[in-house]
Amino acid sequence: MKPAPFEWHAPDSVEAALALKAAHGDDARFLAGGQSLVPAMNFRIAQPAVLVDLNRAPGLGTIAQDAEGALRIGAMARNARIERDATARGSHPILAEALHEVAHPQIRNRGTLGGNLAHADPASEMPAVMLALGARFLLRSLRGAREVPAEEFFLGPLATALGPDEMLAEIRLPPLPPRTGTAFLEVARRRGDYAMMGVAAVVTLDADGRCTHARIACCSAGPTPMAAPLAAAALEGSRLEEADIAGAAALVRQEVDPMGSVHASPAYQRHLAGVVAARALRLAKARAA
Amino acid sequence: MSARVAVTVSVNGTTHRREVEPRLLLSDFLRHELGLTGTHVGCEHGVCGACTIRLDGAPVRSCLMFAVQADGHAIATVEGLAPAPGRLSVLQEAFRDAHALQCGYCTPGILMTVSAFLEETPDPTEEEVRHALSGNLCRCTGYQHIVDAVLLAARRLREG
Ligand SMILES: Cc1cc2nc3c(=O)[nH]c(=O)nc-3n(C[C@H](O)[C@H](O)[C@H](O)COP(=O)(O)OP(=O)(O)OC[C@H]3O[C@@H](n4cnc5c(N)ncnc54)[C@H](O)[C@@H]3O)c2cc1C
Ligand code: FES
Ligand code: FES
Numbered sequence: 001m002k003p004a005p006f007e008w009h010a011p012d013s014v015e016a017a018l019a020l021k022a023a024h025g026d027d028a029r030f031l032a033g034g035q036s037l038v039p040a041m042n043f044r045i046a047q048p049a050v051l052v053d054l055n056r057a058p059g060l061g062t063i064a065q066d067a068e069g070a071l072r073i074g075a076m077a078r079n080a081r082i083e084r085d086a087t088a089r090g091s092h093p094i095l096a097e098a099l100h101e102v103a104h105p106q107i108r109n110r111g112t113l114g115g116n117l118a119h120a121d122p123a124s125e126m127p128a129v130m131l132a133l134g135a136r137f138l139l140r141s142l143r144g145a146r147e148v149p150a151e152e153f154f155l156g157p158l159a160t161a162l163g164p165d166e167m168l169a170e171i172r173l174p175p176l177p178p179r180t181g182t183a184f185l186e187v188a189r190r191r192g193d194y195a196m197m198g199v200a201a202v203v204t205l206d207a208d209g210r211c212t213h214a215r216i217a218c219c220s221a222g223p224t225p226m227a228a229p230l231a232a233a234a235l236e237g238s239r240l241e242e243a244d245i246a247g248a249a250a251l252v253r254q255e256v257d258p259m260g261s262v263h264a265s266p267a268y269q270r271h272l273a274g275v276v277a278a279r280a281l282r283l284a285k286a287r288a289a
Numbered sequence: 290m291s292a293r294v295a296v297t298v299s300v301n302g303t304t305h306r307r308e309v310e311p312r313l314l315l316s317d318f319l320r321h322e323l324g325l326t327g328t329h330v331g332c333e334h335g336v337c338g339a340c341t342i343r344l345d346g347a348p349v350r351s352c353l354m355f356a357v358q359a360d361g362h363a364i365a366t367v368e369g370l371a372p373a374p375g376r377l378s379v380l381q382e383a384f385r386d387a388h389a390l391q392c393g394y395c396t397p398g399i400l401m402t403v404s405a406f407l408e409e410t411p412d413p414t415e416e417e418v419r420h421a422l423s424g425n426l427c428r429c430t431g432y433q434h435i436v437d438a439v440l441l442a443a444r445r446l447r448e449g
Contacts, residue, residue: 008311104424
């Protein structure tokens with residue numbers, strides 16, 4: 001189908017984009033890669049009166065490490081670019097590993113990390129990765145800027161903490177401590193499909209191989225990306241032996257709240273959560289050593 | 290109706306200028322404004338890949354972009370692949386030789402995807418080829434012959 005008519009603006013600065021959004025509020029949508037918004041407009045599920053196209057606003061696509069070693073990714077950085085970026089691959093290899101599962105190469109050539117996160121699809125991989133990495137998001141509006149931790153950003157299916165005048169401007173990922181291993185794994189019916197279950201795992205070991213810190217988060221596991229803090233806490237202090245991982249996987253199964261789909265019942269998704277979490281934890285442990 | 294906007298795009302090396310409604314999809318612009326019907330339209334929601342074109346070299350869905358967004362950019366479509374009238378590119382020839390198409394509906398999108406893939410990955414494994422093809426649906430071939438054709442084209446391109 002074809003989209004309904006709209007007014008199109010392609011401002012050449014972030015400030016101009018924020019001014020347009022402030023003026024039109026909920027009647028306006030930012031257009032990033034268009035890989036979720038345009039399908040919705042073609043179906044006429046979305047009929048925004050105004051589109052504020054961010055593709056010509058400079059300064060939103062940088063990928064760089066800051067003085068504290070945190071990785072800063074501009075909201076308009078395309079997923080395909082992040083996947084290939086040497087700095088991102090070096091500091092946070094889980095980004096490329098998970099992005100490889102986000103849709104298809106052609107979609108990643110247009111789709112942006114900011115658009116993917118702002119869309120807040122609970123089946124989407126990157127929101128879960130953001131929880132596992134302890135990401136913080138920089139939200140900007142004409143009123144100013146604020147930093148929101150990932151766990152306070154995702155409020156429900158397609159719902160975020162973004163106000164009607166706010167833009168997600170930058171994603172900030174703290175550096176991974178030494179002896180940290182990360183892994184993202186998912187089960188999907190076909191390559192590029194949304195996952196039936198996906199798990200991001202991050203573990204940090206001390207010099208004796210004891211886990212000092214763990215984070216686990218799942219996609220397609222509830223109304224938002226779902227962290228599994230009890231499972232992660234249970235791993236801390238352990239050596240991530242098979243019994244420890246099995247115990248954590250059992251907790252992950254309890255912590256998720258899958259909604260089911262035509263492809264997988266909630267019970268099957270819950271089962272998958274345990275299996276995929278165990279595999280991801282084993283892989284993260286091997287990579288941490 | 291919203292106001293028309295001027296667009297200037299280069300398509301297969303030729304510059305075109307038109308005034309279009311912002312809601313016109315790039316796929317419809319190519320087909321209806323420029324008469325380049327080699328770019329096919331299957332689903333208009335990004336799933337099938339039939340509309341894949343190259344935007345500044347990168348394969349993208351033309352059904353998920355507005356024509357106005359292509360202003361100032363360079364587009365390549367399937368019409369630009371053949372080196373001369375009556376001749377096929379190495380990739381196209383490999384598709385013919387390996388029987389990689391039946392109805393041909395998916396073929397333009399697949400060729401545009403694969404032409405970019407082979408530039409980045411001149412010596413791909415079969416697994417890499419299958420991943421590269423994951424965003425293009427074919428209802429006829431069962432994919433095996435397409436995979437064969439891509440590997441054949443890669444070999445011929447490497448051997449020169
Ligand atoms: C065939 C297909 C398969 C896909 N499979 C997957 C998959 O497996 N996993 C997955 O995660 N995704 C998948 N996607 C979605 C894809 O990853 C999108 O690129 C992504 O969800 C949206 O990013 P975008 O840059 O295209 O955003 P857009 O579509 O441009 O925008 C999405 C939403 O976010 C808002 N927005 C965009 N940028 C900002 C910003 N900076 N600040 C505030 N609001 C903003 C927009 O207004 C809109 O509401 C798929 C898409 C397609 C077409
Ligand atoms: S028509 Fe564009 S992906 Fe199907
Ligand atoms: S050859 Fe018919 S759809 Fe691919």
